[in-house]
Amino acid sequence: MHENEKVLLDQEAIKRALTRMAHEIVERNQGVRELALVGIHRRGVPLAERLAQMIFDIERVKVPVGRLDVTFYRDDLSRIGFSPVVRRTQIPFSIDGLRIVLVDDVAFTGRTIRAAMDALMDLGRPQQIQLAVLIDRGHRELPIRADFVGKNIPTSRQEDVCVLLEEVDQGSETVLLRSQQTHRME
Amino acid sequence: MSGFHQRHLIGLENLSRKEIETILDTALPMRDILQRDIKKVPSLRGKAITTVFFENSTRTRTSFEVAGKYLGADVVNLNVASSSVQKGETLKDTVKNIEAMGFDILVMRHEMSGAPVFASQCMEKMRLINAGDGAHEHPTQGLLDLLTIREKKGTLDGLKVLIVGDILNSRVARSDIFGLSKFDCEIRVVGPSTLIPAEIEKMGVQVYHDLDEALEGVDVVNMLRMQLERQSGGLVPSLDEYSSLYILTPERLKRAAPDVMVMHPGPINRGIEMASSVADGPYSVITEQVTNGVAVRMAVLYLMLGGMENETLH
Numbered sequence: 001m002h003e004n005e006k007v008l009l010d011q012e013a014i015k016r017a018l019t020r021m022a023h024e025i026v027e028r029n030q031g032v033r034e035l036a037l038v039g040i041h042r043r044g045v046p047l048a049e050r051l052a053q054m055i056f057d058i059e060r061v062k063v064p065v066g067r068l069d070v071t072f073y074r075d076d077l078s079r080i081g082f083s084p085v086v087r088r089t090q091i092p093f094s095i096d097g098l099r100i101v102l103v104d105d106v107a108f109t110g111r112t113i114r115a116a117m118d119a120l121m122d123l124g125r126p127q128q129i130q131l132a133v134l135i136d137r138g139h140r141e142l143p144i145r146a147d148f149v150g151k152n153i154p155t156s157r158q159e160d161v162c163v164l165l166e167e168v169d170q171g172s173e174t175v176l177l178r179s180q181q182t183h184r185m186e
Numbered sequence: 187m188s189g190f191h192q193r194h195l196i197g198l199e200n201l202s203r204k205e206i207e208t209i210l211d212t213a214l215p216m217r218d219i220l221q222r223d224i225k226k227v228p229s230l231r232g233k234a235i236t237t238v239f240f241e242n243s244t245r246t247r248t249s250f251e252v253a254g255k256y257l258g259a260d261v262v263n264l265n266v267a268s269s270s271v272q273k274g275e276t277l278k279d280t281v282k283n284i285e286a287m288g289f290d291i292l293v294m295r296h297e298m299s300g301a302p303v304f305a306s307q308c309m310e311k312m313r314l315i316n317a318g319d320g321a322h323e324h325p326t327q328g329l330l331d332l333l334t335i336r337e338k339k340g341t342l343d344g345l346k347v348l349i350v351g352d353i354l355n356s357r358v359a360r361s362d363i364f365g366l367s368k369f370d371c372e373i374r375v376v377g378p379s380t381l382i383p384a385e386i387e388k389m390g391v392q393v394y395h396d397l398d399e400a401l402e403g404v405d406v407v408n409m410l411r412m413q414l415e416r417q418s419g420g421l422v423p424s425l426d427e428y429s430s431l432y433i434l435t436p437e438r439l440k441r442a443a444p445d446v447m448v449m450h451p452g453p454i455n456r457g458i459e460m461a462s463s464v465a466d467g468p469y470s471v472i473t474e475q476v477t478n479g480v481a482v483r484m485a486v487l488y489l490m491l492g493g494m495e496n497e498t499l500h
Contacts, residue, residue, distance in 0.1 A: 069215060072227035072257070083190070083492025086215045122224045 008153055008161070009175035014134070017150030018047070021132055022054035024148050029099055032059050034127065036098045038066040040116050041087045043105040046167035047134060051103060066091030068102075073115035095124040101148070105163040107133040110144035135175060137161050153177070190489040194306045194314040197323030198364040206368055209485050210333050216484035219256055220477060230259035233491050236284055238264045239295040239317070240271065245452060245476070246317050246326075250293045253483035259491070262289075277301060281308040290491060293317050299357075313490050321355050326486060327451055328361030330479040334471055335406055337478070338447050342369040346443070348400050349374070349391075350432060351410035351459055352381045354421070358451045359410060363389050376400035377432065380421040397432050401441040408449045409434055409459050425458060435461045439469065447471050 009017065029035050032055060039048030045067045052065045069087040077083070102116050117129055132148035137155040155161060158180045164172040189208035198206065219225055235254040237247050247263065254261035270280055277296075284292055292314050294302050299320030306314040318324040336342050347366055353359045353375050366373050367390045375382060376394040387393060394400035401407065412428065422428040439446060448460075448469045456462050465472060 072219075072229035074229075077229060077492050080492075083212075083489045086212050086488070088215045088218055118228070122227065123222065 004179040006177045007174055008135070008177050009151060011173040014150070014173060014175065017134060018050055019054055021148045021150055022051050022058060025051065025101055025130075025132065026055060026058055028130070028147065032061045032063050034098050035101065036064040036066065036093065036095065037101050037103055037132075038068050038091065038095075038116075038120065040102060040104040040112065041067060041069045042168055043163055043165050044068075044103045046165050047105060047132075048101075048103040049167075051101075051132065064093045066093070066095075068116055068119055070112055070115035070119050073118045075111060075115070089119070089123075091123060095120065095126045097125070097127050099128045099130065100126045101130045101132050103132045105134050105165075106161050107131070107136045107144075107146050107149075108139055108161075110140045110142035113144050114142050134163060135161055151175075192490070194302075194316075195325055195486055195490065196302055196306065196314070196316050198325050198328045198361045198368075199323065201325075201365075201368070203368040206329070206332065206365060209329055209482060209489065210336060212485035212489060213329075213333055213478065213481040216253075216256075216488070217477065217481035219484070220480060225256050226258060227256070228258040229488060230254065230257040230491050233259040233291070234287075234289045235259050235261045235291045235293065235487065236264050236287075236289045237261065237293040237317070238266050238280070238284065240266060240301070241295050241297045241318070243295055243318070246295065246324075246479075249476075249479045250315075250317065250326075250483050253480050254487055256480070257484055257487060259290075259487065277305060278308045281305045281312075285309050285312045291315060291487065294319075296320070315486060315490070318357055320357065321360070322357055323361045323364070324357040325361050326479065326483050327358050328365040329482040329486070330475055331358075331362050331408065331449060331451075332365050333478045333482055334449060334475050335447070337474070338471060339405060342366070342371065344370055345406060346372045346374065346404040347406040347408065348376060348404040348442075349408045349410065350376050350397065350400070350434065352413055353377050353386065353410070354381045354383050355413050356410050358408075362408060363391055374400050374404065378422060378428065397434075398438060398441055401438060404442045404446060406447050406449065407434065407439070407442060408451075411451060411453065412455050412459050414455070429458045433457070433459060433461060434464050436463050436467065439464060449475055452476070 037048040037052050039045035048065050052063050056062055067090045069089045071084050071086045130147040133146045134150040136146050136149045136152045160178040162176040162178055164174050166173045189204045237250050239247055251261045289312055292312055295317040296319050299322035302314055302316040302319050316325055349359050363373055373391040375391050376397055382393055446469050450472050454460055454465055
């Protein structure tokens, strides 16, 4: 642990936040009929899978889970100076008429969510799109608001919120707040 | 961060294994787009691509055109062969004029080996993709062959790959060999000695002249097109004789591995290099190759246009 790092959520806190979000999703949608979860690559994908499992534990129904890559819909392709890795979009069900809960790890500027909504619209016509994020750190640049939030964390733009999930981060499971000195390459 | 750092795509000779793998990995999500109802993403919106073919080709040109369009770019096919060249314009002037119109990528085919290298030296910001130059390279064909093999076999390592036919005149063979040699493959070529370039062993391939012998135990057979338009030099006594020795038939194919795959870059001369029963048979992956061709071209366009603004990548 570096001195410019602070633990915001540990493993247990992540689990409790997700459990509450799963209940909220079921409550808001009055059950799981016509409901599907879509995780945004990369860390939204394991979060969506975990939420689906928790919803199954509550309702005994498996909701469909998809994976969405938003790279093609980014608005900064010619600004960032390199071509980001494209992952496969895998949504093995028709999204027409469904209530889709988009799942991501951190809500920040809102640009990823905007890209995700555009990507979803090209795949079909959902009845509704809702948004679930583990961390909302503020600084929105677009009129986008999360429906389900694990934890609101006020940050400065110089800070970095770093979500580590055991499925993709070699077993680490934590949410860290880092100051800018440790530069992170996506 | 992606693993592709070329300013231009001239050939597979200069690409690393990692760069080839990056392109093949990127081609998979691209191929998914072809299966969708809405076959268009806005990734390259506002980018302009032109295809300039100094030599005829319908398939490759169309493949680049739809690849650009599926990614949201504007694609213009310039018909230089029938206009500026006939008026005597030099290649350098043609390239400079195209760049002056604001194109981001020039896709070029030329009958002269090396013409794309020269053309790339005449540009300031534009980027070039070689769509085939003389008997030198055809990198996107090589990439689509690699993708097709990797999809069917699950890997590019540990395979025996045989390339059959006119190796001498074939840029496809050269790009395939350069590409495959980045992996742990046994590469064989077979054809009459007049159609095998001298010292090709130095590219790391084994040379055969007998098709039955060369087919023994191979995992992949790539049948080259007998380029009838290039056979003025009397390198084969007659097409009938060539065909009797080198046509791929179902009987001959039995010598290959049981799960052999048969490729062909097209257009096929049915009955000359390949029997119709093979081209349309269970081992043929020829239509997959065409689909993969669009996907790898989308991947290359995406990887080259994404890094446009960053001069340090050159």
